[in-house]
Amino acid sequence: MLRPVSYVPVVTVVALMGFAVLVHGQCSTDDELECYIALINMTSDGFVRLQRIFATTSYPGYTVQRLIVANSASGAFLQRIGQLSKSIIYIQYNEQVFLLPEGNELTYVIITNAPTLRFFIAGRNDQLESLRIENSLLNVIPSTLAQLTQLQLLQINRSPLALLPLDTLAKNPSLLYVELLENRIAKIIPPTDPGAVLSVQQLSLSSNWIVHLDLGVFERAKNLNFLDLRNNRLLTITTKVSLPKLSSLFLDGNRLSSFDLPSLQTPLLHTLSLSANNFTEMLSQWEDKSELRYVSFDTNRIRTFDFATVRPLKKLASISLTENMIQTVFASPPVVELPLLQGIYLSGNALDKFNVNGTELPKVSWITLDKNRLTIVPPVFRKYPNVSLSLINNPIRCASLEQYRDKLNAYRITVDVAWHDYICPSLSFKLLDIDICCVG
Numbered sequence: 001m002l003r004p005v006s007y008v009p010v011v012t013v014v015a016l017m018g019f020a021v022l023v024h025g026q027c028s029t030d031d032e033l034e035c036y037i038a039l040i041n042m043t044s045d046g047f048v049r050l051q052r053i054f055a056t057t058s059y060p061g062y063t064v065q066r067l068i069v070a071n072s073a074s075g076a077f078l079q080r081i082g083q084l085s086k087s088i089i090y091i092q093y094n095e096q097v098f099l100l101p102e103g104n105e106l107t108y109v110i111i112t113n114a115p116t117l118r119f120f121i122a123g124r125n126d127q128l129e130s131l132r133i134e135n136s137l138l139n140v141i142p143s144t145l146a147q148l149t150q151l152q153l154l155q156i157n158r159s160p161l162a163l164l165p166l167d168t169l170a171k172n173p174s175l176l177y178v179e180l181l182e183n184r185i186a187k188i189i190p191p192t193d194p195g196a197v198l199s200v201q202q203l204s205l206s207s208n209w210i211v212h213l214d215l216g217v218f219e220r221a222k223n224l225n226f227l228d229l230r231n232n233r234l235l236t237i238t239t240k241v242s243l244p245k246l247s248s249l250f251l252d253g254n255r256l257s258s259f260d261l262p263s264l265q266t267p268l269l270h271t272l273s274l275s276a277n278n279f280t281e282m283l284s285q286w287e288d289k290s291e292l293r294y295v296s297f298d299t300n301r302i303r304t305f306d307f308a309t310v311r312p313l314k315k316l317a318s319i320s321l322t323e324n325m326i327q328t329v330f331a332s333p334p335v336v337e338l339p340l341l342q343g344i345y346l347s348g349n350a351l352d353k354f355n356v357n358g359t360e361l362p363k364v365s366w367i368t369l370d371k372n373r374l375t376i377v378p379p380v381f382r383k384y385p386n387v388s389l390s391l392i393n394n395p396i397r398c399a400s401l402e403q404y405r406d407k408l409n410a411y412r413i414t415v416d417v418a419w420h421d422y423i424c425p426s427l428s429f430k431l432l433d434i435d436i437c438c439v440g
């Protein structure tokens with residue numbers, strides 16, 4: 001359960017039946033952070049008891065295990081609670097409608113489980129900053145969202161939303177963070193109003209049902225800096241758009257096999273993640289993506305990697321190509337200089353040799369080559385004496401590995417070793433007391 005960061009009282013409503021005894025109107029049980037109240041009966045003395053508890057105690061949170069209300073656990077009840085608390089978390093909400101009355105003073109409302117909730121209706125509200133609804137039956141973004149003039153964070157997760165009409169987000173000038181995870185969104189509809197402006201900076205749409213996406217729908221979201229489309233069903237993506245603030249783009253877990261880099265105008269792009277897709281080759285044409293630091297193409301079907309493809313990425317810090325089918329890594333001339341590259345991740349490929357010829361990587365400090373087919377220690381130390389090389393699960397010959405006793409000692413090379421019940425499958429040699437596994 002969420003704890004508030006400041007000492008603003010939170011009222012939590014749970015539908016569990018609690019039989020603890022409420023002693024003298026105080027907590028039935030408590031801990032440092034929370035006062036548990038077994039029963040509040042709003043149709044009799046409930047509000048007076050809450051007032052008394054709030055007046056005589058100061059816990060960061062209050063949990064009401066069973067709440068009895070006349071009509072609804074939202075609506076009028078929220079108005080009264082708004083006098084005592086800044087925020088409320090419903091652990092279980094069992095009604096079809098949630099009503100946030102006009103002028104309500106709560107700043108955040110969280111509903112974590114609302115299995116019958118179909119409608120969220122808000123009156124004019126200049127206080128609410130954060131709204132989270134999870135596990136509901138909401139199938140559209142509530143149209144009264146526009147009434148929440150101060151809303152900054154909207155989360156509707158694990159609900160059956162099917163469409164994302166961006167018009168519904170364009171009416172909240174303060175709305176910076178939007179998360180709509182694990183819905184059924186298959187379509188994003190661009191704003192229809194030509195003057196629409198989207199304030200949103202972070203948009204997470206992971207685990208939805210999008211198959212084809214034109215990033216052009218986000219044209220009016222000029223402040224968008226984080227876009228998460230992981231685990232959709234994307235087969236195609238059109239990238240002809242200018243997103244001047246976009247720094248992180250996550251497209252992992254889709255079915256993409258192509259991505260038009262030159263069309264995407266994102267001068268501040270810092271992280272691009274395309275892991276678990278269907279790429280058979282590494283993208284080239286990175287020319288105007290000079291701010292990129294992190295690029296990942298893990299778990300695709302890539303067969304070769306030429307360092308020259310990422311030559312323009314002078315700020316690249318990490319490139320990850322694990323779990324592909326890479327058989328060769330090379331660097332087409334002229335020499336590929338990547339002045340800030342620190343990590344090269346190539347575990348789980350089909351490499352039987354690896355070298356760093358044709359590269360100039362002054363900052364390289366970590367190369368992982370686990371789960372490949374290497375039979376000799378790759379010749380990287382002459383050029384990069386300080387690099388750490390991970391070679392676990394490769395059939396490295398003893399004669400090659402034994403030449404690197406100093407690197408093994410200095411933990412610059414990591415390989416399989418005999419340990420507890422693990423016995424080297426083939427041969428081994430001793431280094432101090434350790435059996436280093438190798439192949440004859």
Ligand SMILES: *[C@@H]1O[C@H](CO)[C@@H](O)[C@H](O)[C@H]1NC(C)=O
Pocket residue numbers: 041043044068
């Ligand atoms: C709540 O209060 C009403 C009015 O006093 C009473 O009829 C009802 O039985 C109470 N409910 C519970 C569960 O105590």
Ligand SMILES: *[C@@H]1O[C@H](CO)[C@@H](O)[C@H](O)[C@H]1NC(C)=O
Pocket residue numbers: 255257278
């Ligand atoms: C990946 O692409 C190939 C064709 O290149 C296709 O046959 C296969 O079904 C695709 N896989 C997925 C998961 O989309």
Ligand SMILES: *[C@@H]1O[C@H](CO)[C@@H](O)[C@H](O)[C@H]1NC(C)=O
Pocket residue numbers: 355357
């Ligand atoms: C890499 O460079 C070394 C030394 O310059 C050379 O001996 C070796 O043949 C080169 N390897 C390849 C695959 O070009």
Ligand SMILES: *[C@@H]1O[C@H](CO)[C@@H](O)[C@H](O)[C@H]1NC(C)=O
Pocket residue numbers: 384385386
């Ligand atoms: C390797 O590390 C040592 C000690 O930290 C340092 O003096 C040296 O310059 C480094 N060499 C390279 C090529 O980075």
